[in-house]
Amino acid sequence: MTDAKRVRDHFRGALIGTFVGDALGMPLEGQRPRQRKVREMLEARLGCGTYTDDTQLMIGLAEGLLDDPGRLSLGCVAERFAKNYERERGYGGNTRKILEAMRRRTGWREAVAAHLLPGGSYANGAAMRVAPVALAFYPDADAVARAAEAQAEVTGHTHPEGRFGARLQALAVLAALRSGIERYPLDVDSFLSAVSKDAPKEFATRLRWIRRNPKAKPAEAARRLGTTSRASRSVPTALWSFLSAAEDPEETLVRAVNAGGDADTIGAMAGALAGARHGARAFPPRWLDALEDRGKGRTYVLGLGDRLSRVARGQT
Numbered sequence: 001m002t003d004a005k006r007v008r009d010h011f012r013g014a015l016i017g018t019f020v021g022d023a024l025g026m027p028l029e030g031q032r033p034r035q036r037k038v039r040e041m042l043e044a045r046l047g048c049g050t051y052t053d054d055t056q057l058m059i060g061l062a063e064g065l066l067d068d069p070g071r072l073s074l075g076c077v078a079e080r081f082a083k084n085y086e087r088e089r090g091y092g093g094n095t096r097k098i099l100e101a102m103r104r105r106t107g108w109r110e111a112v113a114a115h116l117l118p119g120g121s122y123a124n125g126a127a128m129r130v131a132p133v134a135l136a137f138y139p140d141a142d143a144v145a146r147a148a149e150a151q152a153e154v155t156g157h158t159h160p161e162g163r164f165g166a167r168l169q170a171l172a173v174l175a176a177l178r179s180g181i182e183r184y185p186l187d188v189d190s191f192l193s194a195v196s197k198d199a200p201k202e203f204a205t206r207l208r209w210i211r212r213n214p215k216a217k218p219a220e221a222a223r224r225l226g227t228t229s230r231a232s233r234s235v236p237t238a239l240w241s242f243l244s245a246a247e248d249p250e251e252t253l254v255r256a257v258n259a260g261g262d263a264d265t266i267g268a269m270a271g272a273l274a275g276a277r278h279g280a281r282a283f284p285p286r287w288l289d290a291l292e293d294r295g296k297g298r299t300y301v302l303g304l305g306d307r308l309s310r311v312a313r314g315q316t
Contacts, residue, residue, distance in 0.1 A: 004313065009279035010180045011312070012305030014131045014173055015062065017249075017275025018268045019301050020287050022054045025257035025267030026090075033222045033260040039250075041290040046088070049290035053091040054128040054268040059296055060084045061151060062132035062304040069136075069311045072147045078108035078154045084296070090264075092229070095125055095155045112156045120158030124231045126151060126166035128265045131272040134173035135308040141194075144170050157231075164200055165231025169269055171195040172239055176276035186246045186277065188214050202232035210240045218244075218255045227261025234262050238269035242277075249274035249282045280305070 027044035028034070041049050063084075064077030082102035085091070091099065094115055101111035130148050137143040148170035149163040157166065172195045179186050189211060196207045206225050213221070221240050226233025241256035256270035257263045275283065280302065291298040 011309040012280035013275030017271035021267030021271025025263035028263040057129035122159035122161035126157035127169040180277040206236035222259040242273040
């Protein structure tokens with residue numbers, strides 16, 4: 001595989017990995033950690049292999065970044081979010097209100113201001129979609145961190161936890177991407193040091209636990225790290241799922257989605273990490289073949305990865 005093809009495959013992997021983890025986890029959302037692991041795509045409310053708001057927002061973020069290559073235009077991102085919005089994908093209540101206001105022609109800043117939670121949302125909505133930021137600004141870690149936090153504003157995820165969760169996930173995708181493209185071994189301590197600078201207490205305690213317990217049992221990790229929609233109780237869980245099985249992308253996702261709770265989002269974030277490190281080709285064909293492919297489906301998502309890889313290589 002040529003260097004350009006390898007870069008493209010890893011960029012594709014970060015995006016399609018989000019989709020795979022989202023679709024695999026969606027039927028398990030709200031359940032308790034499972035002893036008997038689910039390893040296959042299941043039928044659920046949206047159908048087998050379909051995506052939720054996690055992937056739909058990831059698609060919109062990628063499109064917004066491609067609308068104005070080399071910078072983050074929050075206006076472009078907001079426009080894409082509103083245009084793509086399909087309520088049945090399972091949007092959180094506050095994000096739904098903001099996007100529906102945008103669709104009524106309310107400016108995005110006004111829509112956020114009208115529905116902003118006190119202190120901003122601390123949920124994982126900005127983290128679950130953030131993988132395209134790591135691709136668009138690859139390999140500049142400072143630019144990735146800034147853009148990850150900034151894009152959280154578009155849906156009101158402006159609480160320090162909401163912002164840092166997006167930053168942590170974006171930097172983790174970047175680190176996984178670099179390790180895969182540059183072909184170097186993944187060391188847990190070095191990886192965590194690269195992504196955890198200035199972590200708030202709620203994250204810092206969980207990142208320390210991951211550092212000390214990379215081989216813990218999945219049920220214990222879920223209990224210790226959390227599986228709710230709060231960023232500090234889901235982003236670290238996705239990170240642990242990846243680091244505990246870093247050379248096995250299938251096992252990474254099996255651990256992530258079977259943790260229970262916010263399974264689709266934990267799966268989406270873990271899938272982005274596994275795909276960034278190993279590339280799109282590393283996911284089992286039975287998963288990839290099951291993904292919905294109408295409209296902005298599997299083929300379209302892979303194409304977004306191709307386009308972002310060209311931006312990273314200085315092509316447009």
